[in-house]
Amino acid sequence: MINSDLDRPDHCIRIVRGQEAANLLRDSCFQEEWDALADACPWATACQSYNYISTWFEIYSNCFEPLFVLHETGEGRLAGLLALAISSDGKSLVHAGACQAEYQVWLARPSSSDTFILGALSILREQFPGKYIRLQYVPDRTPMSWISHARTRGVSTKRTVVKRPLLETVTESQINASLRKKSNRSRINRLKKIAELKFTRISKRQDLEPFIGSIADFCDLRQGAINRTFPFRDDPHKKEFWLGLLEKTGLIHASALMLGDAPIAVHIGPISRSSVSLGIICHSPFFSEHSPGKLLILYLAKQLAQENFSYFDLTAGGDEYKSRFASRFDEASILEISFDGFDYYLGVMRHGLLGSAKHMLGPVATSRAKALRRRFSLSANLFHLASSKKKIIYHSRDTPPLPPISVPTVSLRVNCLSDLLLPKVRYSRREMECEFLAEALRLLEAGARMYTYANRGILLHCSWVASDRSAPPGMMRGRGQAWHFWETYNVTEALAPNVRVLSLSQRLHDAKQFASSQDVFVHLERRDDGAARFLEQYGFIHVDRANG
Template identity: 40%
Template sequence: MEQFFPATTMSVKLSRGIAAEKLLEDPAFQSEWIDLAAVCPWATSFQAWEFADAWYSVYKDLYDVLLLFQRDDKGRLTGLLPLAVELSTNQIVHVGAHQAEYQVWIASESSSDDFIERALDLLKEQYPRQRLKLRYLPANVPQGWRSPGRRWRHSSILQEYRRPYLVLGVDSSVERSLKKRGNRNRINRLKRNGTLSFVHIQSRAELERLIDTVADFYDLRQGAISPTAPFRDDPRKREFTLRLLDKPGLTHASVLMLDDVPIAANIGPISHGFVSLGVFGYSPFYGESSPGRMLILLLGQYLGNCGLQQLDLTSGGDSYKDEMADHTDPVYVLSVQFHRFAHFREMGKAVFLNVLKRCLNGKSRSTALKVRDVLFDPVIYLGNVANRLSLLRPRKYKKYYEIDLATVTSGSPETVFQVNSISDLLLYRPLRKQDLSRRAFLDYAWRRLEAGDRSYTYSENGMLMYCAWLRQPGKGDSSNPGSVVELLPNTCLLWDSYIHPGAHRQDLMRASLSQRIGDAAKIPGIEKVLVEAETIGPRFPSHADLLSGINRTTAASSRLVA
């Protein structure tokens, strides 16, 4: 579909579907697009033709291409808004949808305001019940079109956010941070585990060898702080990410390697003078050494040596961004509703959020995060409240079976469980009312892995069937008072089992205990194992029923949990 919008001096054209795809393939149009992006001061890599070509080609079965562009009276391209229409909902999105961090039109400075006004007019005419939402607009985007008296002034909402970033180069905060004792100690701890190296990935083939591990890190962390696990929820994302490396100068990929194993990675866009965090993930198994932070600092040092000006930490997400940033600047979310009543509803929501932001201004980040959890994920917040309230209840003793490893019959334990398998943990799905949400489960798992616990998992047909944990002395997270026990230096703890409703509980429990006890026996200095009785459950009151061939002590110990 192609349509001209009448104008006095310049025209806006809309192209969708097959016609728009042909435009993308037209070398002359490609050249015009690339030239316009090069001279547009606020353009980012997400408005590059190369990015659009990669995304449209991978997601063509889910989205229609939708291009709005403007030419002057000499036929020169002066404005372009690359969009897409989701086929299942008819929703209009910027090219890249949620995978585009910066969403904006590109234009010559003199024609920007006229172009976006005419483009919005045409979108409203063609899609009267839809809306256009662009996040995040860079700070230098012209906003004259929203001045008093302009026709879209009262039909659009612009909200400001802060973008944290690091300035790079000689004597920058990055260079100073790398010289601090704490960060030197973290790097030295990592080096004690193997050869530590920062690697710039420059080809698809190099990235393809590592991307599944990187995707697991990314999904686990994203799943712990949001309702999504991007690579698991979107099977096309892997190919799209790889395809970006086929476009020279579009994406910067870097990995922190320990021997030949990645422990942190970033695959981020390259824009005018800066690189952004994009697919950023790190291993939870080296939590005390902060591999994610170390990658950011080493990446900043590398980019500074290459002459780049800043490392964009991007808005939202983890608190480490605000803690590490040395500067911030404004970015904006633009929302334009083409339906009057929908606009009023959107305006009410924006007013509420602005009032909330003002109320939280100056409050600690922990307070802001609590408010976010109450509004957007009350399950996690109420779970944390329940943990705290449990301290006010009468003291309760937990029971533990105690096993002296010297009395355990030697033999080869079953090894049907994966140890510390992030891929398995990401297969968790809540099936019953009492089950944790996926976000709560992954948040819980992330914190345990960072604290040094070992996970033991078993999956079938793409579902997590069983998960249990082993804790060593000196490890563990004290933020969960209901599950903490003081461990002697010679003792391990086996605890907290998740069992899928369709799993064979007794068989899995027996195999899990056998494998974990066998692994505990291999840890130097470990002489005893405690098994949390609640993880066995009332159906199996006798530990001997589950582990034949193991002579346990007859007296079960009890400890106060506080």
């Protein structure tokens, strides 16, 4: 039986929302009470801290309305807090921080946690009948005995337990031993031949701000290609949120693996007492063959050991690499809470089917990224084989002498990820764009060189140069090493007549630096008469694939 202090006349539970809640966020006394409660709550994380949540509400003020469920003693002391938010359209009730809060839970002292959360859910049911709340993820040490009593309060609750991988910090000598392994040492040495390689701890907003655009591009390209999501592109507030968090002392741990003056891998994550949680982690596709993400995690583990953190929380989720790095596992929970039976089952079905499928499929689900990569690689192969009949191929034994490039009337950019992530009018569905990005990611990681042209925030042209090793399957091969030139995206009706010829000319000029005295194949669409005339003018010969 759960004893309820809330029945005492000197205790009360209440909801504050909207402007009243916003005023509380600016109250220094309330902030002190919040901080003291978080310190006394063993399962609290950075995502429940005043600084984290107040920053989120400040940045997302036009998207969410604050709602706090408060448990206050007769002396006015804060004894319980569930920080929620209502979406601007009034349809969704979420934990404050929404998807930016990796951990979602209430604050209370252990002795009163169960009575507080039951009381909080009861009053929420009264004021928000039919609503559904999903708390993902709830930390391992959170009391859960209240769940068996929730039904008596008219609250439906489903708990799903998931594994959480942790990388315990070890001595610096152990990390150094891992970095000295032959494979890692080879990666490090190859990178050092390119430029100075260094691991950097970032502690100030002004030090992170110059790189936040690249970080967003790295994340969106990979997530779009693999998971069909765009964390930064779909959330225009995300950059400012993480920059704002870095302004709060002791809240965020940020670091980068730098090659010269540019980041090739970055991590930004919240600090929760003696641990750092995985937040944003990304790496440049241009250096993927050197595994910069893996090197970053090793250098980060070394840094965390030096800073006396107990472990690096890799967080729950199906990413396979997390299990490879984990030294142990504990658990986290997903709580699906409904104040209406029908809505509860709809919510469980909406959010739970994928999780259940992953649980049943086991290793198959955790290998989703690899399966998608194989699928996209196969799609690319079939595409190039199927489209070969629609293309004409021009060949030269080496890159021929070309006239100097005149002042261009359009600006083509090389390996510009931000161009690649711009809206694409040719793709009416996200799935089509993501398959295009998956192939682009594969090419960039293989070492292909990308040229793009955009106008007024729309991608209009994307073309490539690649060696045999980097080119897609199905390309015609020469007798020796060959270089290939082709296009993957054009909005023909929006392009100036000379853009495609200028693109081809620039690519051929650039190729003189690395593709001289080698076979050159240019793959053109049959209707591209301008480029065909340009190639024939400078000695390229039309070849038949069958006579390769």
